[in-house]
Amino acid sequence: MTRVAVIGATGYAGAELVHILAGHPDVRLAILTSRQYAGVRFDKIYPSIRGIVDLTCRRFSADEVCDLADFIFIALPHKLPMELVPDLICRGKRVIDLSADFRFKDASIYESFYQEHTAKNLLVRSVYGLSEVYFDKIKDASLIGNPGCYPTSILLPLIPLLKADLLDTSTIIADSKSGVSGAGRSPALTTHFCEVSESFKAYKVAEHRHNPEIDEVLSLEAGKPVDITFVPHLVPMTRGMLSTIYADTVEKICREDIMDCLVSFYSECPFIRIYQESMLPDTLYVKKTNFCDIGCRLDERKNRLILISAIDNLVKGAAGQAVQNMNIMLGFDESAGL
Amino acid sequence: MTRVAVIGATGYAGAELVHILAGHPDVRLAILTSRQYAGVRFDKIYPSIRGIVDLTCRRFSADEVCDLADFIFIALPHKLPMELVPDLICRGKRVIDLSADFRFKDASIYESFYQEHTAKNLLVRSVYGLSEVYFDKIKDASLIGNPGCYPTSILLPLIPLLKADLLDTSTIIADSKSGVSGAGRSPALTTHFCEVSESFKAYKVAEHRHNPEIDEVLSLEAGKPVDITFVPHLVPMTRGMLSTIYADTVEKICREDIMDCLVSFYSECPFIRIYQESMLPDTLYVKKTNFCDIGCRLDERKNRLILISAIDNLVKGAAGQAVQNMNIMLGFDESAGL
């Protein structure tokens, strides 16, 4: 049994990790840390897990964590991980970080959207943890920058089509919609039940931090600069993310060609479900699962493709994909515990 | 046009007052105050009212308020009103306070559940603003202690039956359910969308502050000490309050007698709707209205009465009843603006 740590266990992504890992057949939860709840039993904060996990949250200490755990998940806000990770890597631990700190190859992009990067040298070693696309690199990685939820939902449907050169990259628009858990657990007016219920709105239009993450990966895969228009929206529901992606095709093409491209690219991937028939993805179908569901339609008169993807933002969009990456890294069955 | 002030205009009860008063034919909103948002236009905080109310929130100043307004609503948390009211009353203003500060006749009850009362002498003058029951006193009052939402939903169905001596007062249980807006607008984990959605729970069981308010009024109306069991619950919805009230009848009685008692007591009351037929109250039917809907069933084998009442906690349970009281005090049509 591999002993695992969750650093930052009491936010929504951290807690989702705890719930998944508690049921994982090949690992044992060894230590949970929390800045806010150090000294409090985890099941006081998430009573749903009462009777299943009896750990008490501790304040983070590298010595303690490295002593108790072999494999480390970090679910802290941006900036904190890059302060902790170099030491953990030094001590020979394998780390999956769910923040943006280790997602970028180009530190200057990170720095222009976040802050100064204090562990730049690790960016070469870190692997972007989009499990299906970077499987081979993930296998051998010691440090994973786990993808954001928006990027996951946008990259998975687009990458196969970009690699096959089917899309006019200058026309890509991603209109994404997320459940409220994506905004985190800290109380704020924007997550107040009475402000969310019956509210649907766009936010951070064309300025969202996930844009550079998406663009960097798409550019890499397309082999040329890609710069999409990305508009996130907030949906009055707890979990789920749906992205509706628009792109003109480079030439007249039929829906079956698109489907074939997606199906063959993901043929070995247990968590990608392609909707070939008349149905379309729905966040309800992926709730509490690690699936990414993908469907498409073609607006034929305009050669405009409409891709639709659905994930659970906390699972495939965060904790689930992190566990999938761990499974790949440790040679477990890719879907163990998921 | 009577000029009105709303002190504490940006909480949910205050904002509901602003929305109602903005459409009232006989008054003009003259000044809004807010501790947190002084200097900010009200329609930045509640954009729904954009184009209708263009006032900017001010910091409270008794001089300014008394200069600009003839009639004053206070929608501040407990304790603050008793510091402001004596001065406003001195200056000859009529005041409706939505907090608990002026609801009690007996200051010691207030003090045992809240804190020291610093304006005890006004408790004699203040009238408990349960509009239908204390109409005549409200007419001439200069100071109203506007009822809480839970007490409103429990007192209105019970008072006629207690006055008619139909119930065994030792057996009264009120199982009440409230929408989330009752918890106020300040962000807290308990009002976070993800913690509320799919959550139903009791809170402050048999210890809620509304208990003494209910008991004091019921005892007064019954002419003997009444001490009910009261359990509030939180419902995953924004507005609405439903109370299911259980009480044994003093003797065998039929449902029609109960109905007759309620119908005749409230025959002149435009905001009380008695359900005599098979339907029962539902919070959806009273949403955004000042109605209190009342229905009942009898568990005949046990002579146990089940009363069900529904109100909108922010309207009849707060701002709407406050405006109804203003209408009564100023001689307007009782339902003006409602």
Next chain:
Amino acid sequence: MTRVAVIGATGYAGAELVHILAGHPDVRLAILTSRQYAGVRFDKIYPSIRGIVDLTCRRFSADEVCDLADFIFIALPHKLPMELVPDLICRGKRVIDLSADFRFKDASIYESFYQEHTAKNLLVRSVYGLSEVYFDKIKDASLIGNPGCYPTSILLPLIPLLKADLLDTSTIIADSKSGVSGAGRSPALTTHFCEVSESFKAYKVAEHRHNPEIDEVLSLEAGKPVDITFVPHLVPMTRGMLSTIYADTVEKICREDIMDCLVSFYSECPFIRIYQESMLPDTLYVKKTNFCDIGCRLDERKNRLILISAIDNLVKGAAGQAVQNMNIMLGFDESAGL
């Protein structure tokens, strides 16, 4: 007091008409008809209106309706209105129809998306009831084809910019999101609470019936054929519609120019609110109002405009705009009762 009829009063749009008209100062609800609930009091079906409207639904009879009412609203499913309207118009009544039957100038478009049109000759006389845009024609019309909710939310932000020739019409994409009430009141699996809650999905992608309605009006206003990509989505909320509209600008332009164009086009319109500052429209801000809120952002590197509009689908998207049109036709204050 003008006497009004609502034909099909018990669907969501019909009931919204009843609620609005019941509070309208210049009209009197004279007769309600319903196929399903003939003989049943309206307030048994919508108990919220108990104590306000005491009419009983009747089976439709042209004689009775024309006898009792001067002005007629029809809120029936497509196809039924075109069977009733010719007779009503013949008898000199003014009619607002909320279905698609009288929205098209070109009967063949209607026929290719719905069915044979049996009252084609009336299409010349009928006026498309987009109040702000066709105000002058509406004033004198005897028959209004009231716009659909999706078209309203898409046409209002686009028309001023198309008329000013600012947009590349071949690039227009409307990604729209609607609350569940848009699906009507008839029970169906797609509106079951457990299937809707936590569900977000696209439906009828690039095949929705509102497409031709949008395209016909846009083409007319742009003076050239316009054919947009339109994708509707379902949001787990009761009311509200938000459209996120993407279009490339014909040349480099700044956000202020867009704003100026919108503000000046709608300067006299009480129900259009343009968001010039940093805020963006939210369905919560327009709930239960007749407002259409419009905001925009510019993705400057790509000269791509992002327009965002919000309406209440049952009010500005149906019953509210219908009453606004009635106000215009009868010379009342445009916002009376709204």
Next chain:
Amino acid sequence: MTRVAVIGATGYAGAELVHILAGHPDVRLAILTSRQYAGVRFDKIYPSIRGIVDLTCRRFSADEVCDLADFIFIALPHKLPMELVPDLICRGKRVIDLSADFRFKDASIYESFYQEHTAKNLLVRSVYGLSEVYFDKIKDASLIGNPGCYPTSILLPLIPLLKADLLDTSTIIADSKSGVSGAGRSPALTTHFCEVSESFKAYKVAEHRHNPEIDEVLSLEAGKPVDITFVPHLVPMTRGMLSTIYADTVEKICREDIMDCLVSFYSECPFIRIYQESMLPDTLYVKKTNFCDIGCRLDERKNRLILISAIDNLVKGAAGQAVQNMNIMLGFDESAGL
């Protein structure tokens, strides 16, 4: 691997069975039947299970079911099971029926609330499947009448206290609240999203069919006739059930005594969680789990006990408890697959 059948697999309880059994380590889903969806793949109806279950629903045939399966779950509406079960039992199969058909010892009670019972002779053999209370009988049973969700949530907290003779049985009131999935999957106005959202209401007050089921079991366990007052309510959420139960204690007692009684009664039970500290049960804590959480408060001045229990109505209230019973019957780990 035991081969299992689910008869009536496409209602909410049936589908929950399919989801749980699909992940059960010791059984294999062998056949699913459905009246409405015969011939349709199960994952077309519940796409969430795509990639996990690939069975096609069949029309029920006793021969086929008995040929393919060793253990049979029935999730059909009342009345249908009693027509099928005698034959299945004859053929030596073990059956768990989720309807009311085999819950009663006394056929006349069933007949006065439902209809004529056509398999009365099986009532002697059938065991009431309240897992924790009737564990020993369940072990050897060939036919289980699986408890209703309301009875489960009311019986589990009450039975230990009644057996210990701590409560005045004439004063028991159960005020229960259920999520909407309890109303089933068939579309109806009462489950329409727009009618449920923001709606909280009581229904079938003091006339609900679960009353006799509760009373029969309580009377048996108390050793004397018990007849409680039971009022169910509908909560705007998908899953979850909370019961607030009031009862006077027979003598002055402290909260610890109540707690001790519950804790010791359920000491060996993995799915009962007693809240001894200040927290109280919440439906969110048991969502998608087989737990029944129990807490209590004492209104000391009146010697009135307030018990609060929470379950997931589809899991511990239906499919989960059914699987728990199967585990007990087949000698598996009681919590296998749960």
